[in-house]
Amino acid sequence: MLVNLCKDHSLVSNWISEIRDVTVQEDRMRFRRNLERIGEVAAYEISKTLPSIRKDVQTPLGVASHQVLQSQPVLATILRAGLPLHQGLLNYFDKADNAFISAYRKHHKDGTFEISLEYVSCPDLNNRVLIIADPMLATGASLVKTIHELEAQGKPSAVHLVVAIACTTGIEHVQRLAPHAHIWCGDIDEELTAKSYIVPGLGDAGDLAFGAKLQQ
Ligand code: URA
Secondary structure, eight states, X not given: OXXXXXXXXXXXXXXHHHHHOTTGGGOHHHHHHHHHHHHHHHHHHHXXXXXXXXXXXXXXXXXXXXXXXXXXXXXXXXXXXXXXXXXXXXXXXXXXXXXXXXXXXXXXXXXXEEEEEEEEEOOOOTTOEEEEEOSEESSSHHHHHHHHHHHTTOOOSEEEEEEEEEEHHHHHHHHHHOTTOEEEEEEEEOEEOTXXXXXXXXXXXXXXXXXXXXXX
């Protein structure tokens, strides 16, 4: 399943417009908060697809019956750029367990790069709903590698990917190599540069959220 949360005029469309805008990007806190809000909306939309059970609650005046989540998902994030989206998911799935993974582009002298995964901290994923946050789905290489690395820690009952901006190349890569993963994105762009940046995209999400880093 592929869902574009920006489709139809919505607040997500407003927030995506702001995170792309070079003038608004100067406000790093607003950039992070907008990603967080996109994570919150994604959490709400994903929650409608999750297994629920009926629960009776005692009010001061009687008994009310509601569908509630059958179990909590595991929220996973790719460090560091995924942290604001992750926080948004965690604001809504506030009892979730969490997983963290570090993935970065290790650049070679010839301009190519490989995805390096170095840190994995993860609960048992067997029969759990796994939701992975990464703001930019560019080539899809780091997300696919992350899915496979996390699935080595147990077989989730479902896998959801939450991204702010996805590129069609990356969507196709994920659909080819992890066809079971549901993709929830803030918007979809068509172009990828030779250095695998999304166009028009927004630039480097990690740098915009947390500041520039030394190149690896
Ligand atoms: N990561 C980013 O931060 N931006 C892109 O355009 C692609 C990957």
